[in-house]
Structure formats: C-alpha cells, structure tokens
Ligand SMILES: NC(=O)C1=CN([C@@H]2O[C@H](COP(=O)(O)OP(=O)(O)OC[C@H]3O[C@@H](n4cnc5c(N)ncnc54)[C@H](OP(=O)(O)O)[C@@H]3O)[C@@H](O)[C@H]2O)C=CC1
C-alpha cells in the first residue's frame with residue numbers, strides 16, 4: 216500500500232511513489248512513499264496559515280494536554296516505531312527504541328513549556344508609559360530534517376514549534392519517511408487541529424525548495440549538511456518577506472585523550488561515541504587527539520575493541536555497528552578511506568565493506584593513525600564509522616588542534632586533571648564540551664548547538680528553543 220501526505224488534517228494521496236529501502240537488507244522495502252511538490256506545499260501553507268491564529272491563542276492547558284498525549288502515544292509505541300526506524304535507517308534496534316523514547320521525553324518536556332509562560336512588565340524612561348515585553352509565535356514554520364535521527368530531531372523541532380503556538384510544515388528526510396509517518400499518525404490521533412501540523416514527503420530539492428520559496432512560510436528550522444544549510448540561509452535572506460532561520464549542520468568533533476586519562480574509560484568513550492549509530496551522528500568524534508605517552512596504548516586497546524564489534528543487521532540482537540544508511544553514503548565513506556590512504560595516514564583498522572547474511576551497506580569500523588590535522592579525513596565531516604588518531608606532544612598543542620576546525624559542535628576530553636579539564640571547558644571553541652564523557656549523546660532539556668559551520672541561529676532544545684520559535688514584542692502603553 217502506498218502512503219500519503221498529511222495536509223490540513225487529512226491524509227492526501229500523492230504521486231511518483233518510491234520504495235523505502237532497508238539498508239540492512241536491500242530486498243526489504245519498508246513502504247512506498249509519494250514524492251510531493253509545490254502543489255502540496257501550497258495546500259499545506261494555506262491550511263497552516265488559516266489555522267495558525269487560533270492555535271496561537273489556544274488555551275495553554277489544552278495545548279499542554281495535546282503535547283502530553285503525543286508524548287504518551289510515542290512512548291506506548293516505542294518498540295513498534297523503533298523497529299521501523301531500525302529497518303529504514305539501519306540503527307541497531309536497542310538504539311532505535313531509545314531514540315523513540317527520547318522523542319517521547321522531548322514532547323513531554325515541551326508539554327511543560329506550554330505552561331511555563333514568561334514575560335516582563337517594565338518601567339519606561341518616560342513618565343506615564345508602561346512597557347510590556349512578550350513572546351508571540353513566529354507563525355508558519357518549515358521543518359526540514361535529516362535521516363540520522365529520524366524521530367528525535369523532528370521531535371525537538373516540532374514539539375517546541377507547537378508548544379509556542381506555531382503551525383508546522385514538516386519535510387522529513389527522503390531516506391526515512393516511515394518513522395516520520397509513525398510520528399505524524401500519533402500527532403493526528405492526539406487531536407492537533409487541522410492545518411496546525413502538516414507533513415509532505417519527497418525530495419529536498421523539490422519539496423524543500425518549494426517550502427523555502429513560499430512567502431507564506433515565516434521561518435525554517437533545518438538540520439543536515441553544511442552545503443544545504445548555506446542554500447537555506449541564502450534562500451531565507453533572499454525571500455520577501457525574509458524568513459527567520461536556524462541551521463544545525465555538521466561537526467568534526469575532537470576527542471582529546473591526555474597521558475593521565477583512565478585508558479579503559481578513554482577507549483570505551485571512543486568506541487561508544489565514534490562507532491555507535493555507525494558513526495552517523497553530527498556529535499560523533501571523528502578526530503582522536505592523543506598525547507604521546509598514552510598514544511600507543513590507546514591505539515592498541517581501541518583496535519582490540521574494534522576487532523570485536525559486531526557489524527550486522529540492525530535487528531540482529533548482537534549488532535553494534537549497523538549498516539551505513541545508503542549506497543551513496545557508503546561510497547562517500549569508502550572514498551574518504553582512499554583519500555586518507557592517499558594523504559599518507561595509516562589505515563590501522565577496517566576501511567572496507569563487510570559481507571553479512573543479508574545484502575546491505577555494511578562497512579567495518581575504521582581507524583586511521585598517523586593522521587595530521589590538515590588532511591581531508593581530519594577536516595571534512597565523513598559521517599560514517601571512520602575516525603582518525605592525531606598525535607599531540609602536550610595538552611596545549613592538543614587544545615590548539617581541537618580548535619583548528621571550521622566546525623565547532625562538540626569537543627571532549629579524557630583526563631584525570633582538574634586543571635586541564637577546567638582549561639578545556641573554558642577554551643574549547645565548541646558549543647558543547649564533554650569531560651570524561653562521549654561527545655555524542657546529549658540531554659534534551661539543555662541547549663544544543665555549536666559554533667562556526669556547525670550551527671547558525673538560536674540554539675535548539677530546552678527552554679532556549681523559545682528563542683527561535685517565538686518573536687519578541689515590546690509594547691509601549693500610555694498609562695495616563
Ligand atoms: N548535523 C547533522 O545532524 C547532520 C549532518 N548531516 C550531514 O549531511 C550529509 C548528507 O546527509 P543528508 O541527509 O543527505 O543531508 P542533507 O543536508 O542533504 O539533507 C538534510 C535535509 O535537507 C533536505 N534537503 C536537501 N536538499 C535541499 C534543498 N536544496 N532545499 C531544501 N531542503 C533540502 C533533505 O531532503 P532529502 O532527504 O530529500 O535529500 C533532508 O530532508 C552527511 O554526510 C552529513 O555530513 C546529515 C544528517 C545530520
């Protein structure tokens with residue numbers, strides 16, 4: 216059966232259906248999904264525009280209850296949706312179910328936000344004048360998301376958008392429509408008024424472009440690649456009226472390991488952060504920056520761990536590294552492996568496709584050593600199970616290497632030294648800093664975002680999300 220778009224509270228048939236291929240087993244299709252275009256975007260914007268004013272003024276208790284129902288609906292279906300997510304994205308089942316539970320917690324948090332109202336009443340510098348500073352919804356928000364967290368990222372954009380009173384036009388990643396559909400069904404069943412939430416399947420360059428060029432869309436929240444992020448920024452600035460925008464993009468995150476680090480902890484963090492989710496996380500550390508005295512022991516122990524990581528089907532009970540999401544991403548990963556070799560780094564482990572019981576996009580966890588920070592494998596985001604080790608003579612040099620990147624999402628350090636940990640926290644040029652913890656895997660109630668080419672615009676998640684999903688109004692009133 217072919218699936219449908221969700222527009223104005225109705226499931227709308229589409230055209231040009233494409234199979235949703237399981238990367239663990241390319242013979243399996245998770246469903247047939249339509250490819251939308253400008254006509255669907257026009258219809259969704261019209262529905263959203265008509266519904267938005269009422270939703271903006273809706274009762275905050277009812278809004279809270281609606282988000283709470285969505286949170287509960289997601290939690291109740293966690294295993295079912297997690298299985299769909301694992302099938303279409305390739306994330307091992309336990310991780311996939313945990314991501315669904317995280318999406319539920321995010322909706323729960325933003326249900327609470329509906330009730331935590333803020334605002335200021337201030338004196339004026341003029342006699343007889345009162346000032347009020349309040350927040351209003353932005354209006355119709357376009358939400359464009361990637362495939363690597365197909366429910367958590369949509370959740371941390373859709374939940375605050377709804378909580379702060381906006382209408383949503385959601386374009387999920389083309390590679391992961393089935394998880395998005397599961398979420399949309401729950402939002403529909405929770406009783407969100409028609410037009411307040413709309414979802415259109417299809418290609419970014421078609422549906423995404425139609426959203427970007429529509430004058431009825433007031434703001435865009437995007438997560439994905441830097442290149443598409445730049446396109447979105449340019450389109451938002453060029454449109455009339457200009458659109459507010461928020462971009463979450465890549466990372467080339469450093470994980471610094473100092474001589475005094477607990478070696479077992481450092482290796483566990485490296486394995487967890489760089490190779491879970493097949494390394495397909497913007498927060499994954501693709502650079503291990505290791506000081507001299509611990510370098511060889513770290514590399515040896517890490518390789519020993521990599522030898523035992525099970526690569527396999529996302530639904531396999533012992534799988535640690537699932538498949539890469541697509542043939543294109545696998546080709547890109549393998550091209551980076553070749554580039555690393557050509558640049559003179561040592562391929563210390565992996566670097567090749569792996570054959571499993573089912574035909575899928577499997578790749579061995581991969582480690583380069585003898586890398587330098589000017590190599591492409593140390594500068595460009597690979598977005599796969601590929602990391603490199605860079606040697607550093609001391610802490611100061613390690614910090615300089617960590618900061619020598621065009622990105623700045625997250626940065627980690629493993630050390631027993633309070634002095635170095637404190638210095639790293641202070642001087643790391645990243646939006647998020649982790650001490651003796653993985654660079655990946657963040658909380659949902661605190662701000663998420665980075666610097667440089669990693670992020671643009673207000674932070675996501677936690678109460679900071681209000682900055683993007685609301686517009687501040689300053690009202691001056693003659694109080695007589
Ligand atoms: N920081 C992060 O969290 C993430 C970073 N990435 C980075 O991006 C790379 C590629 O991943 P990918 O998912 O293809 O990322 P993209 O940036 O290509 O896609 C992200 C989203 O944007 C859409 N899109 C693509 N082109 C346009 C356009 N011209 N206008 C509007 N929307 C568009 C995509 O649609 P469609 O799916 O149809 O292409 C998708 O929904 C990765 O290798 C990684 O480097 C990826 C995912 C997450």
Ligand SMILES: O=C(O)CCC(=O)C(=O)O
Nearest residue numbers: 495496497498655656657
């Ligand atoms: O590491 C996390 O918890 C979030 C990662 C993320 O948002 C991403 O990879 O897109």
